[in-house]
Amino acid sequence: MPAPLPVVRTVAELRAQVAAWRSSGERIGLVPTMGALHEGHLSLVELARGQAARVIASVFVNPTQFGPNEDFDAYPRGEARDAALLAGAGCDLLYAPTADEMYPQGFATTINISGVSEPLDGAARPGHFAGVATVVTKLLTQTAPDVAVFGEKDYQQLLVIRRLARDLDLPVEIVGAPTARAPDGLALSSRNAYLSAAAREVAPALHAALRDAVARLAEGKTVEQVELTGRAALERAGFGPIDYFEVRNAETLRRFEGARPDGPVRLLAAARLGRTRLIDNIAG
Amino acid sequence: MPAPLPVVRTVAELRAQVAAWRSSGERIGLVPTMGALHEGHLSLVELARGQAARVIASVFVNPTQFGPNEDFDAYPRGEARDAALLAGAGCDLLYAPTADEMYPQGFATTINISGVSEPLDGAARPGHFAGVATVVTKLLTQTAPDVAVFGEKDYQQLLVIRRLARDLDLPVEIVGAPTARAPDGLALSSRNAYLSAAAREVAPALHAALRDAVARLAEGKTVEQVELTGRAALERAGFGPIDYFEVRNAETLRRFEGARPDGPVRLLAAARLGRTRLIDNIAG
Numbered sequence: 001m002p003a004p005l006p007v008v009r010t011v012a013e014l015r016a017q018v019a020a021w022r023s024s025g026e027r028i029g030l031v032p033t034m035g036a037l038h039e040g041h042l043s044l045v046e047l048a049r050g051q052a053a054r055v056i057a058s059v060f061v062n063p064t065q066f067g068p069n070e071d072f073d074a075y076p077r078g079e080a081r082d083a084a085l086l087a088g089a090g091c092d093l094l095y096a097p098t099a100d101e102m103y104p105q106g107f108a109t110t111i112n113i114s115g116v117s118e119p120l121d122g123a124a125r126p127g128h129f130a131g132v133a134t135v136v137t138k139l140l141t142q143t144a145p146d147v148a149v150f151g152e153k154d155y156q157q158l159l160v161i162r163r164l165a166r167d168l169d170l171p172v173e174i175v176g177a178p179t180a181r182a183p184d185g186l187a188l189s190s191r192n193a194y195l196s197a198a199a200r201e202v203a204p205a206l207h208a209a210l211r212d213a214v215a216r217l218a219e220g221k222t223v224e225q226v227e228l229t230g231r232a233a234l235e236r237a238g239f240g241p242i243d244y245f246e247v248r249n250a251e252t253l254r255r256f257e258g259a260r261p262d263g264p265v266r267l268l269a270a271a272r273l274g275r276t277r278l279i280d281n282i283a284g
Numbered sequence: 285m286p287a288p289l290p291v292v293r294t295v296a297e298l299r300a301q302v303a304a305w306r307s308s309g310e311r312i313g314l315v316p317t318m319g320a321l322h323e324g325h326l327s328l329v330e331l332a333r334g335q336a337a338r339v340i341a342s343v344f345v346n347p348t349q350f351g352p353n354e355d356f357d358a359y360p361r362g363e364a365r366d367a368a369l370l371a372g373a374g375c376d377l378l379y380a381p382t383a384d385e386m387y388p389q390g391f392a393t394t395i396n397i398s399g400v401s402e403p404l405d406g407a408a409r410p411g412h413f414a415g416v417a418t419v420v421t422k423l424l425t426q427t428a429p430d431v432a433v434f435g436e437k438d439y440q441q442l443l444v445i446r447r448l449a450r451d452l453d454l455p456v457e458i459v460g461a462p463t464a465r466a467p468d469g470l471a472l473s474s475r476n477a478y479l480s481a482a483a484r485e486v487a488p489a490l491h492a493a494l495r496d497a498v499a500r501l502a503e504g505k506t507v508e509q510v511e512l513t514g515r516a517a518l519e520r521a522g523f524g525p526i527d528y529f530e531v532r533n534a535e536t537l538r539r540f541e542g543a544r545p546d547g548p549v550r551l552l553a554a555a556r557l558g559r560t561r562l563i564d565n566i567a568g
Contacts, residue, residue, distance in 0.1 A: 011453055015455075106399075106447075107451050108397050108398045108399045108400070108401075108447055108451060109395060109396070109397050109398075109417075109447065109448055109451035109452060110395070110396045110398070111393060111394070111395050111396075112393070112394045112395075112396065113392050113393050114392045114393075114394070115390075115392040116392070117392075133393075137452060138451075138452060138453050141425075141452055141453045141454055141455075142453045144455075163390075163392055163393065164393055167391050167392060167393035167422075168393060168421060168422060168425055169295055169422050169425045169426045170425055171299075171425075171428075
């Protein structure tokens with residue numbers, strides 16, 4: 001049994017602990033999460049441990065990145081379980097602020113990122129990335145880590161965060177971690193807990209369709225053909241509606257102008273399965 | 285003759301100097317400016333010197349806080365003169381980044397503050413405070429000072445900056461400095477250089493009208509009466525158009541709901557005099 005994980009709930013306590021570690025010359029890693037932890041999160045903690053002497057995980061279900069009809073209230077929460085998993089993964093501190101600590105009375109600031117935050121989930125979830133950008137900036141300025149680790153599972157989010165860290169001159173290295181998957185290919189996600197047994201059987205078709213699309217691109221199919229085939233595969237499997245299934249520039253998330261990609265490729269998809277919205281992406 | 289002021293133009297050089305000072309345990313003060321320095325700016329440097337062992341002044345004419353029809357191109361510039369004035373005031377370092385250093389290719393981030401940034405200059409100059417908030421956040425994250433000093437001359441800007449520093453958890457103390465004035469009451473401003481000799485004679489009427497309004501409020505006049513009288517006085521003096529002449533809550537910049545103020549008062553005014561836009565404000 002690992003020792004219980006220390007928990008802090010205020011910026012002042014967080015900074016006191018970070019200052020103590022820093023005065024001993026220790027590098028600090030941060031793994032921001034919304035809790036409901038799974039093996040994917042724990043792989044981020046492990047990655048951070050390889051880059052920093054001390055690893056802090058934050059758990060904060062950020063209300064401002066949920067739309068009015070999204071699952072903020074239903075989002076799974078369980079701090080005791082999260083803390084035990086983090087302790088087992090070698091995390092040193094859990095930062096679990098309240099909503100009042102993050103957004104005190106009078107809070108009035110929003111950070112918008114143009115470009116990478118606009119298409120895909122930016123179009124499907126208005127305001128989502130402004131909420132993400134604002135809370136992640138706060139977590140980074142509150143913690144002042146040397147390195148912060150985010151999963152490629154939320155690939156567009158990772159690009160948004162890289163952009164804001166660069167644009168706001170935050171002295172932190174942003175590290176992307178490969179998506180952790182179930183043996184059948186389904187990307188691990190806290191929202192997988194919403195899936196019925198039948199939907200869980202269907203869910204791996206999302207990753208399969210993305211892999212198939214990569215193969216078709218390699219065969220020389222056009223972007224349009226590949227996207228149409230991918231959407232059709234998802235519909236056949238039982239997904240719907242499909243928010244997007246797209247071949248995009250991996251750095252800018254722009255569409256390619258020609259029929260075939262002429263730059264680094266990322267394939268990204270988002271679709272409903274029953275009442276659950278699943279997203280996934282892979283390199284092209 | 286003071287020694288020439290060291291100048292740095294990149295974030296990396298700035299951080300190297302700040303890190304060296306910090307490793308000697310010295311507190312750092314920052315005075316952000318747009319150059320074209322006058323006694324008002326130098327009073328900010330002096331105030332910073334009272335609170336920090338090392339004082340950095342930044343000079344950056346920030347394009348994103350000027351509207352398309354404003355005076356970005358015409359804004360007065362003169363680095364050699366600014367550097368000499370700063371050296372004489374005991375400043376330790378001039379940070380004068382290029383626009384490319386502040387906004388490199390691909391820059392995509394905007395910080396918006398709701399509430400205090402919306403009325404008055406926020407209404408008269410769309411996008412102005414988003415430009416201010418974004419560049420000041422960058423200057424604060426680039427420099428990481430212990431204290432940053434801003435003039436009350438730009439009172440609404442000061443409130444916007446206090447808000448963003450608090451909301452984004454920037455570990456810096458924001459200090460407001462009293463407005464420096466000419467003997468006839470005119471607030472010192474780089475834009476006063478635009479005034480013709482005749483307009484310079486008229487300009488002190490702005491401060492006089494604000495002082496008169498404070499006296500009228502003290503006599504028990506209503507907010508509406510005071511504002512009407514103030515606008516009329518400016519028009520009589522030769523100002524026009526008048527963007528605003530208003531009695532506002534000093535903390536929120538909201539209007540008072542009743543006929544007379546029931547909280548801390550700030551009187552703020554902005555008006556054209558010839559082709560020059562002047563602003564001023566005083567405590568009520």
